[in-house]
Amino acid sequence: MARLPALESLPTISQEVVTRFLPPPCGPSTLLPRTTMHTTPRRLPTLALPCPPSLRTACLAATLWALAGYSVAGSLPAAAKAEVNTLLTRLQTSGCDFNRNGSWYSGAEAKAHLLKKLDYLDGKNAVQTTEQFIELGASSSSASGKAYQVRCAGAAAVEAGPWLKGELKAVRSGTAAPAAK
Numbered sequence: 001m002a003r004l005p006a007l008e009s010l011p012t013i014s015q016e017v018v019t020r021f022l023p024p025p026c027g028p029s030t031l032l033p034r035t036t037m038h039t040t041p042r043r044l045p046t047l048a049l050p051c052p053p054s055l056r057t058a059c060l061a062a063t064l065w066a067l068a069g070y071s072v073a074g075s076l077p078a079a080a081k082a083e084v085n086t087l088l089t090r091l092q093t094s095g096c097d098f099n100r101n102g103s104w105y106s107g108a109e110a111k112a113h114l115l116k117k118l119d120y121l122d123g124k125n126a127v128q129t130t131e132q133f134i135e136l137g138a139s140s141s142s143a144s145g146k147a148y149q150v151r152c153a154g155a156a157a158v159e160a161g162p163w164l165k166g167e168l169k170a171v172r173s174g175t176a177a178p179a180a181k
Helices: 015-021 034-039 053-072 078-093 107-123 130-136 160-173
Strands: 097-100 103-105 149-151
Touching: 078 107, 078 130, 078 160, 097 107, 103 107, 107 130, 130 160, 149 160
Parallel strands: none
Antiparallel strands: 097 103, 097 149
């Protein structure tokens, strides 16, 4: 097994090279005295940015704005999540079969699978509406790219995307029973 060289034997970067890539006022010469930087290499210095206050304020504002945007886009709105759940319950209770990657599954198995996909997409902040979920998660396999299919009451199989969009229209209009297409 190869041994790593001792810390003392490693070459150090000259002050000239460092300041060439990090010029003052934000270079290392303004952060720590030269003697502290070279005599105590194992000690982690505290970082005090010598940049102007306006630049610090701008950096802080940009960071807070980015974090706020990330948390706002965090999850599927509750109304859309309830609508997706209602839609998948209609699939479960329709008596229709669901084809995923060449195999047929019951409505209950389809609902369980699509809820897992919803959780995954929601965790990635990829969906904000029921329509986005149908397009990104419930229309085709993310593994194979093959379109999902729905087959009801011995009828010919249809693509799941259009079938789910039709069911979504029925949910929004208040139609009670799932349509067997």
